Amino acid sequence: MAKYEVTKLLDVRGEVCPVPDVETKRALKDMKSGEILCVWIDYPMSKERIPETVKSLGHEVLEIEEVGPSEWKIYIKVK
């Protein structure tokens, strides 16, 4: 998994809506420019909504990687 230099891993699998989205937003606020956040989710709606929210905040979505059955890792580069 050394694809990216992940600064912080946020494991929000199993959390109720909208905890993954909110935790992602909060984590991004505390990070420095150029750092990479990896959000680990297992809910398909989060996979669809988080990238759009992140982009609207100006950050870059590097990749949405499928890592298991209904599990994804979203790599986000902080602006």
Next chain:
Amino acid sequence: MVWTGLLVGILFGIILQRGRICFNSAYRDVLLFKDNYLLKLYTFAVGLEAVLFVVFAKLGVITLNPMPFNAIGNIIGAYIFGLGMVLAGGCASGVTYRIGEGMTTSWLAGLSFGLTAAAVQGGVLSFLQRGISKFNVMVNHASEVYKQGSGATLADVFRIDPLLMAIIFAAALWIYTFATKTTKRETKMDWRLAGILLAALGVFAWWTSSHAGRIYGLGITGGWVNIMNVLTTKAKVNWIGAEVLGIIIGAAISAVAGKEFKLRMPKNPITYVQVLVGGAMMGLGASLAGGCNIGHSLTGVSLMAISSIVSTIFFILGNWTMAWILFGRK
């Protein structure tokens, strides 16, 4: 004709699961994430369904039965429901379809919702509903599309023909839907398609439910109450109970087919307590309000019922209050 409820429920469950249709998200995303994707799906569907309802009623296929206005229930009950849906991690329909996706928090929230609703609608807390129902306001309508002695609609308030009212209502909703910018989202089902399917299913549901003796359309709360009664008494499954079962089955089929079924459990067990409390607040609130986000916000607002419009405003205010308390503060 109870089986038609099951059929409608399965179709509803598939649409909810594929469209990710959760009203808790629809209301809240606008506030927290400045995301209007689901809200637009909703305004589009309701405008379409409002016109379809009146057209089919004018053709004599269905009779419209808007819920009576109840100032206390539609304000206080709806506000409690709005607060509860944020804690439960989903509205009544959101929690129900997520049960089929394997979301274990929704299993608890759904049971708590159904149990509390059953307690208020005929159980130990039924004095609450009896007390509140005294404030029901029923009217006689000028138009024959409505059942006499049901709740007032916008057409009654403005004293115009229901079809003209529905067209004005739909136009207002669609101006918002199509003239403002829509948030992008990569989904399995386009929001416009989901909206059309929801509206069409809403009319079909009304027609089949009426044939089973229940003159109303899609709903959730009454179905949960029926399921609780069937489990604990000699009551039989009715149309709306079958519909709720169908939603769970449909969502499960859709989730498995889409490789999205998974037993999801939160790491912090306190979440289970949170969803239990949220589910109970939803059961109490929906029972006092006379319906949930489907019975009121989808079906009732499509009827242009004053009761449902007021309830929906207070669902949203309750949702925003709790979303701000839990997630909004910096």
